[in-house]
Amino acid sequence: MFVDARSIPDGTVLEADLCIVGAGAAGITIARAFVASGLRVALVEGGAQEIEQDSQELYAATEIGQPYPDLSVCRLRYFGGTTNHWAGWCLPLDAIDFEAREGLPYRGWPFDRAHLDPWYRRAHSVVQIGPYDYSPSAWGIREPAIPAPFNGPRFVTKVLQASPPTRFGPVYEAELRAAPRLTVYLHANALGFSTDATGREVQTLSIGTLSGRRLSLRARVFVAATGGVENARLLLLSGRPDGNGLGNAHDLVGRFFMSHMEFVGGTIAVSDPYAYFDFSYDFNATTGRKRPFVSFVGPSQEAMRELFLVNGRFTWEYHFGQVLDTINASRRLIGRGGHGDTFADILTVIRDLDGLAGVAARKALFGQGLPVEFLKVRCHLEQLPNPASRVTLGDERDPFGNRRIVMDWRPAAADKRNSNRLLHLLGTEVGRAGFGRLRSALAEDDTTWPDDMVGNAHQMGTTRMHRDPKLGVVDENCRVHDVANLYVAGSSVFPTSGGGNPTLTIVALALRLADHLKERLA
């Protein structure tokens, strides 16, 4: 059943066994797990079924750190959440992303990747993608087609799978509507959780509508699933009026905010003009159809362990041309385009030095079309957990009188060093293999980032998971430490951001949490 909260009389106290706040990827996944449970489930959604300006405005925030995408634009505050415009790229985190690692602080999930595998597998059908296999061979990419050095040992080629992309609202609406004991409340904005006198048990969720109604909801168990930033805000707004929020005894809520850092990391002048690797694009030029996957290159787990690196991935943007015929034109056009004045000479020199060995074979494989001149290296890198990178509550208030978010995104010197070292490794490996030569776009210092560096809309870490309450807001079951019946779902619980896009992991964790809650509420 779907109910517009604006139609419920002011002051009503609603009841449920399980209250899930937020109907995005995480919230809808948990709600679906309970459709046949016989339990009373309330899915409390702030927005409507379509985008509405005043609801979207509730997401407005102030930015004080490294420039970050406008939070009132990149997040969507209506039924289905941000999946209403996500791109759908899916990739599980690597085993190494879960590990505690010497010399790299704040790392380590309470469980390993193998533990999460069963839920990752199930998450695949939720986001409507293919088999739980990310090796190139599973997607028809033959081993010989992968150019060295991207076939190991330092770098590996993997794929990202493409969800249609699943719009969780429209795709799962009918199923939720048909569930006899599940109610989706729309226009129902969660304003904060209230606890008993001990502060250890949530009793009610207060709800407001922008039309002015105030409701409350009692439940046995509550789940905050309002997104990677808003989960922290909701906890900070909750608890006793004189307190500093729920789950925040150790001043961790809102800290460790992480995004993935994206920028053009440099240019590779390509020795082998037939090094075009078609799988880097999701468009299949031969069939004229979109592929359900795209390939990328990342550091191998062995290389990360040996060299103390953290994760990231590189994708290529190919630039084609007839170098030998147009070398002077290249000198004029490209020389001023960010590759330095020496691009054409570098290309000539490395093609002389690296020789033409292997070119004939590659030409046979990929020889149609123009030869490759250079490729741009797009970086999508993990941000290290950093307590100073955080979201807090500011002085500005929303129409409910609740304090808005202040975003202080801070990629640190360690992130810059990791980026430089990854690019250095890439440069030495492409040179070693005779693939080409890299011109890094990164300054060799610890602080400056390229002008095009952005954080993407992956918001992680603000209610991180750790068994120790001094190091994490939630425990290994995603329950807020010291609060018996409050859980958090979404990427805010990620202790590390890893190399993968977050939504598949969000869904896997949501399925895992649902299993845990089923046992608890049985």
Add this chain to the structure above:
Amino acid sequence: MRPGAGRARRRVVAAGLASVAVLCGWGGAWRQTGSAGSLPRRLLNAVLPNLASAQAIGHVYLRAGRAAEASVERLMPLIFAGQPPAATSAAAFRTFIAWRVQRDFAEGAVVRVDGWMLSVTEARLCALAAVAAG
């Protein structure tokens, strides 16, 4: 043993000894000239046929605070790691340089030239092209 294989091996060994004889005394070896020109010239012809590009890169490399390397006498031993080349055919040069470049990258012996990450050896070869041209 295949018939004739012994003779072929003897010829290879003889050729090897001849090149060592020509080159003994590394200090002056690079000056040896023959019908194919000086050693640096033959090296460059073998591995960097497009000299103009190599020279352009070489000048950038030397200008970045490496004036001390700007002579054939200095660059040849650096390129050959102090050891005279065992063989001086074009093919031998190409094999040796390919191996050196690969090893440089594997060992992290790289330099940035106008931002490009080059192996030290290939950058020095370019410098050689620049200084050999005068």
